[in-house]
Structures are given as C-alpha cells and as structure tokens.
Amino acid sequence: xxxxxxxxxxxARRRAGLLRTLRPRPxxxxxxxxxxxxxxxxxxxxxxxxxxxxxxxxxxxGATGSRLVTGTTxxxxxxxxxxxxxxxxxxxxxxSSGYAANLAAVTALGPHGSLxxxxxxxxxxxxxxxxxxxGTTQVVGHADPEAVAKALAAHQGEAIALSxxxxxxxxxxxxxxxxxxxCREHRAGLVVDDAHGLGVLGEGGRGAVHxxxxxxxxxxxxxxxxxxxxxxxxxxxxGPARVIGHLVNTARTFIFDTGLAPAAAGAALAALxxxxxxxxxxxxxRAVAAxxxxxxTAxxxxxxxxxxxVVSVRAPSPDAAVRWAxxxxxxxxxxxxxxxxxxxxxxxxxxxxxxxxxxEADIERAVRVVTAxxxx
Ligand SMILES: Cc1ncc(COP(=O)(O)O)c(C=O)c1O
Numbered sequence: 001x002x003x004x005x006x007x008x009x010x011x012a013r014r015r016a017g018l019l020r021t022l023r024p025r026p027x028x029x030x031x032x033x034x035x036x037x038x039x040x041x042x043x044x045x046x047x048x049x050x051x052x053x054x055x056x057x058x059x060x061x062g063a064t065g066s067r068l069v070t071g072t073t074x075x076x077x078x079x080x081x082x083x084x085x086x087x088x089x090x091x092x093x094x095x096s097s098g099y100a101a102n103l104a105a106v107t108a109l110g111p112h113g114s115l116x117x118x119x120x121x122x123x124x125x126x127x128x129x130x131x132x133x134x135g136t137t138q139v140v141g142h143a144d145p146e147a148v149a150k151a152l153a154a155h156q157g158e159a160i161a162l163s164x165x166x167x168x169x170x171x172x173x174x175x176x177x178x179x180x181x182x183c184r185e186h187r188a189g190l191v192v193d194d195a196h197g198l199g200v201l202g203e204g205g206r207g208a209v210h211x212x213x214x215x216x217x218x219x220x221x222x223x224x225x226x227x228x229x230x231x232x233x234x235x236x237x238x239g240p241a242r243v244i245g246h247l248v249n250t251a252r253t254f255i256f257d258t259g260l261a262p263a264a265a266g267a268a269l270a271a272l273x274x275x276x277x278x279x280x281x282x283x284x285x286r287a288v289a290a291x292x293x294x295x296x297t298a299x300x301x302x303x304x305x306x307x308x309x310v311v312s313v314r315a316p317s318p319d320a321a322v323r324w325a326x327x328x329x330x331x332x333x334x335x336x337x338x339x340x341x342x343x344x345x346x347x348x349x350x351x352x353x354x355x356x357x358x359x360e361a362d363i364e365r366a367v368r369v370v371t372a373x374x375x376x
Contacts (some may be wrong), residue, residue, distance in 0.1 A: 017319035031334040033354045039309045040281045041357030043231035048191040049282045055266025063259030071259025088215030089238035098225025099125040101235030104251035110135035116156040121167045145178035153185035159188040165208035166196035171310030176212040190284045199229020200308045204279035232267035281356040295367040304326035311352040320375040321348035327373035
C-alpha cells in the first residue's frame with residue numbers, strides 16, 4: 001500500500017513515547033500560559049492587535065506577491081528601517097518567518113567552496129539552512145569557540161560560524177564575544193540567530209548581539225523572529241547594507257516567497273514601538289525567569305539557570321515528560337514539552353517560558369503545579 005511505511009513509523013513513535021498530536025487552543029483558554037513564546041505579553045496587546053487590523057484594512061489580507069514584485073509595501077520598508085535602527089544594524093530584511101530568514105541567511109552566506117561551522121545545539125532552521133547551502137558544513141560542540149576557531153583555522157577560503165544567541169532547548173546563551181573573536185582571527189563572518197534574545201536581552205530588549213557590542217559590525221549578521229517577543233509573525237535578517245542587498249538578489253526563501261502579510265508587519269511594528277516606549281518589559285521577563293528557576297530549583301527540580309526567558313526542567317524520559325506536561329494541563333497550567341528529535345542530547349524536558357505579564361501569584365501557582373505533579 002502507498003505510504004504503508006508511514007504507519008510503521010507512527011507505531012514506532014508511539015512505542016517510544018514520541019508521537020505528536022495537535023491540540024487546538026480556544027481563544028478563551030483558561031490555562032495559565034507558560035508554553036508560548038509571547039515573552040513580553042504583547043501578542044494580544046490592544047496596540048499590537050490594532051497594528052494588525054489597521055494594516056489589514058489599509059493593505060489587505062495578503063502582500064499580493066513576492067517582495068521583488070508587488071509584496072514590498074511602504075509598511076514593510078518602515079518596519080525594516082525601524083528594526084535596523086532599534087537593533088543597531090545598518091539594514092534589515094523582513095521575511096515571512098524566522099525559519100525563512102535563517103534559510104536565507106545561511107544559504108546566501110554559505111556559497112559553494114565555503115565552510116559553515118555550526119554549533120551542535122543550533123535551531124532546526126539553521127541546521128536546514130546548512131543542508132540547503134552549497135558550502136560544506138562542519139558541526140562543532142555546543143558553545144565551544146575554541147572548536148570553532150580550530151575548524152576555521154583548518155579551512156582556506158570563505159567561512160562563516162553559525163550559532164543561536166540563546167539556545168531554544170535549555171535557554172543558555174552562546175559565548176558571543178569569544179565566537180566573534182574566533183571569527184575575526186580567521187576573517188570569517190559570524191551569523192547568529194537572536195530569536196530568543198530580541199526583546200529580552202540587551203538595553204531595552206535590543207537583543208543579545210547588541211548586548212555583546214557586536215550590532216552593526218561589518219562581519220556580523222543577525223537573524224530574528226517577529227513571532228516571540230514582538231507577538232506577531234515573520235522573520236528578519238539584520239546586517240551591513242551590502243549583505244542585505246546580496247540577500248535580496250540571491251536568497252531563495254526571500255525571492256520565491258510571498259511577502260510577509262501586512263497584518264503581521266503592522267503588528268510587529270506596533271510591538272516594536274511599544275517596546276521602545278516600555279523598556280522595562282525585558283527586565284521584567286528576565287526577573288520572572290530567574291524567579292521561576294530559583295523556586296523550581298529550591299523544590300529540588302533539575303532546572304537550568306536561564307540566560308533569557310526559557311526555563312528548562314529535565315524529565316526522566318519522553319513518556320514521563322509527556323505525562324508531566326499533561327498533568328500540569330489538567331491542573332490548569334500550560335507548559336512546553338521537548339522530546340527527541342527536538343533535543344540534540346536526547347534528554348526530554350519540560351520547557352517553561354517566562355512572560356513579562358506574569359504576576360507573582362501566577363509564578364507561585366506555576367511552581368506549585370509543576371512541583372505537585374512531578375514524576376516520582
Ligand atoms: C532559535 C529559533 N530560530 C528560529 C525560529 C523560527 O522562527 P519562526 O517561528 O518565526 O519561523 C525559532 C522558533 O520558532 C527559534 O526558536
């Protein structure tokens with residue numbers, strides 16, 4: 001039978017406790033949300049919602065074409081100018097997702113004959129960028145600038161190093177300054193994904209790259225998603241104008257993709273302006289993450305110290321992680337559950353995300369539930 005192998009795979013996944021299913025979320029969910037990436041609590045902020053609605057009224061439901069044809073509106077241009085200015089880069093290019101932004105950056109900057117040195121803990125979209133790029137990829141140990149330097153030293157010709165700034169599984173930060181040092185020593189470019197840093201780290205939420213003093217450097221390119229702190233949808237590549245011009249001309253996920261929907265661009269722009277006006281939000285989300293970590297650790301749970309908003313708690317097995325998350329849900333708390341193949345080291349985890357709009361009572365309740373239903 002056609003596709004018969006799919007059933008065998010599904011069965012193997014079920015036996016290993018790795019089957020995934022979708023759970024539609026109602027608009028008025030009563031669950032306390034520590035699973036989403038809405039770090040600043042902006043996705044439903046009235047100004048962000050109006051940013052989306054107003055943009056849809058003005059520009060319509062879709063961008064109507066690829067960015068190089070009809071899909072670049074004045075709204076896209078404004079969003080790019082303000083994102084570049086906020087994050088401290090010369091130029092920005094907005095794409096339809098963070099995933100597409102990473103594919104664009106890696107494929108355009110890792111041409112045939114080049115070396116791409118990639119951290120073993122990088123996000124799937126950077127990994128897929130490596131798979132699509134014409135350059136050769138060398139995967140190095142997690143957060144290991146010396147291994148990056150060694151790989152770069154052994155290569156003649158063009159090279160880039162790739163890293164998340166904050167890793168999505170454990171929420172730990174990359175050693176950006178040392179990575180930049182290794183790249184500079186070997187005249188390589190540094191390409192980093194600031195998906196979890198934008199809006200959380202750096203002055204007023206300008207991101208991990210800004211915090212490391214690397215924003216605007218001629219040899220540094222950053223990507224980010226508009227779907228986490230900015231509560232919208234879409235992705236961005238930030239870098240020198242000549243790099244952005246190169247992407248406009250060569251990045252296939254930019255050229256052959258319909259432009260970001262105006263509603264998403266409008267929402268992201270409204271969120272960015274709000275973030276500028278309310279710079280205390282990033283500090284609050286970091287404080288919430290630190291408090292969650294401290295309280296979970298005090299309860300004896302194996303929580304990793306968060307460098308940004310993600311608090312990861314180790315579970316004994318995939319099955320135990322799934323049951324733990326389900327038991328939390330039954331008690332009114334929504335938490336993330338990471339299992340293989342989403343975790344590079346094979347260790348399953350609960351993934352709690354801090355939000356700037358969580359109250360002390362919310363934090364207290366979250367810790368109480370996670371602790372009460374922990375696996376024995
Ligand atoms: C580190 C990282 N990079 C990229 C992405 C992809 O961004 P998007 O959801 O906008 O496609 C994500 C998650 O969504 C992520 O966690």
